[in-house]
Amino acid sequence: MHRAAPFRRIVLWLAAALVPGLLAAQANTQTLASPLGPVRLTTVATGLQHPWGLAFLPDGNLLVTERPGRLRLVTPLGGVSAPLAGVPAVFAQGQGGLLDVALDPAFASNRRVYLSFAETGANGTAGTAVFRAELNPNATALLNGTVVFRALPKLNTQGHFGSRLAFGADGMLYVTSGDNFQNATAQRQDQHQGKILRIRGDGSVPPDNPFVGNPAWRPEIWSTGHRSPQGLAFHPASGQLWMTEHGPRGGDELNRVGRGLNYGWPTITHGLGYDGRPIPESIGSSAPGLEQPQHQWTPSIGTSGLAFYQHPRSPEWIGSMFVGGLVSRSLHRLRLDDAGRVVVEERLLAGLNWRIRDVRVGPEGAVYVLTDDPNNGRVLRLDPPAVQPRGKRPALPVSQSVAAPQRQREDRR
Numbered sequence: 420m421h422r423a424a425p426f427r428r429i430v431l432w433l434a435a436a437l438v439p440g441l442l443a444a445q446a447n448t449q450t451l452a453s454p455l456g457p458v459r460l461t462t463v464a465t466g467l468q469h470p471w472g473l474a475f476l477p478d479g480n481l482l483v484t485e486r487p488g489r490l491r492l493v494t495p496l497g498g499v500s501a502p503l504a505g506v507p508a509v510f511a512q513g514q515g516g517l518l519d520v521a522l523d524p525a526f527a528s529n530r531r532v533y534l535s536f537a538e539t540g541a542n543g544t545a546g547t548a549v550f551r552a553e554l555n556p557n558a559t560a561l562l563n564g565t566v567v568f569r570a571l572p573k574l575n576t577q578g579h580f581g582s583r584l585a586f587g588a589d590g591m592l593y594v595t596s597g598d599n600f601q602n603a604t605a606q607r608q609d610q611h612q613g614k615i616l617r618i619r620g621d622g623s624v625p626p627d628n629p630f631v632g633n634p635a636w637r638p639e640i641w642s643t644g645h646r647s648p649q650g651l652a653f654h655p656a657s658g659q660l661w662m663t664e665h666g667p668r669g670g671d672e673l674n675r676v677g678r679g680l681n682y683g684w685p686t687i688t689h690g691l692g693y694d695g696r697p698i699p700e701s702i703g704s705s706a707p708g709l710e711q712p713q714h715q716w717t718p719s720i721g722t723s724g725l726a727f728y729q730h731p732r733s734p735e736w737i738g739s740m741f742v743g744g745l746v747s748r749s750l751h752r753l754r755l756d757d758a759g760r761v762v763v764e765e766r767l768l769a770g771l772n773w774r775i776r777d778v779r780v781g782p783e784g785a786v787y788v789l790t791d792d793p794n795n796g797r798v799l800r801l802d803p804p805a806v807q808p809r810g811k812r813p814a815l816p817v818s819q820s821v822a823a824p825q826r827q828r829e830d831r832r
């Protein structure tokens with residue numbers, strides 16, 4: 420048996436030299452059980468530092484951000500490029516750094532890319548900002564970059580920057596901005612913190628924003644009362660905007676976002692402070708004029724990226740919503756009823772012990788996931804369960820309670 424080992428190594432070395440992509444794909448694929456049948460999980464890339472956001476380029480490659488301030492190209496077979504040039508300097512402290520990446524709706528003609536990030540301000544302050552640039556033809560650099568939006572005022576903070584980016588069918592860019600770990604900001608009309616913002620790609624304000632013309636309000640504000648929003652996506656069928664945000668200790672939220680509405684933080688919350696006591700500003704879990712979440716998680720799952728599944732490849736998954744869990748270390752697949760209530764929740768990737776930072780649906784109908792780690796963050800591809808004959812489909816599971824370890828420390832976000 421021992422004599423076979425060197426020969427096997429030589430065969431593997433030859434195979435790796437001849438078909439590296441094939442070998443890597445086989446070595447990095449595993450099959451996992453799920454309530455709707457086996458799903459195939461492929462590790463596309465490893466070794467990333469706090470990967471935070473991803474976007475699919477038309478050529479099949481991915482743009483992936485790393486929070487310390489790098490943007491990389493990742494190929495479907497796991498090639499990871501050198502950092503792209505032209506990325507802005509970021510405030511890489513605490514939860515700050517390079518955050519989300521999004522393509523312009525007209526990327527095919529203008530090659531514009533948007534990045535959200537924490538930007539350094541004066542005297543140790545920082546704030547969420549949005550950068551726009553053009554991707555050069557061989558995708559090695561961003562050109563003509565400029566900051567198109569800055570959340571004001573910049574504050575002394577290292578946390579709750581947001582910040583997800585999503586373009587609507589209206590062509591507008593929606594940006595989540597966290598409360599900078601300062602609760603009161605989320606209800607202040609003159610501050611961008613704790614809001615969802617709606618801007619044009621050049622940062623200018625659309626005239627139909629809800630508070631345009633009211634000098635008390637920052638005109639970019641679309642919705643208010645958010646704490647730490649890390650998921651943002653438009654439903655591909657209804658066009659409605661949905662978001663996820665971290666509660667404090669408990670009370671993570673899934674919200675359907677309406678124009679000009681107030682989602683309550685910190686006046687109402689389903690969570691408690693990290694010390695187990697009520698949030699000082701809170702008057703309870705509901706109040707007139709303040710929106711209730713469509714769903715809330717107590718204990719917290721550490722909600723992160725959000726994606727809707729509408730791809731014809733998987734009838735089983737169509738109509739599902741995927742929510743990443745940093746604390747639950749799971750990918751949550753939800754089904755909503757016609758009223759938007761969560762009626763099924765299942766946990767995928769549970770037991771692998773990976774903090775899930777982002778989730779997106781790829782152009783071929785697989786689900787892509789980023790796992791958060793200081794040095795070995797991953798890009799994962801999850802292929803949906805094979806379509807089964809109608810009579811053999813397992814029954815949909817009833818809503819499952821999510822048992823997650825109670826989160827105590829903010830730096831676990």
Ligand SMILES: [Ca+2]
Nearest residue numbers: 672682683684
């Ligand atoms: Ca809320």
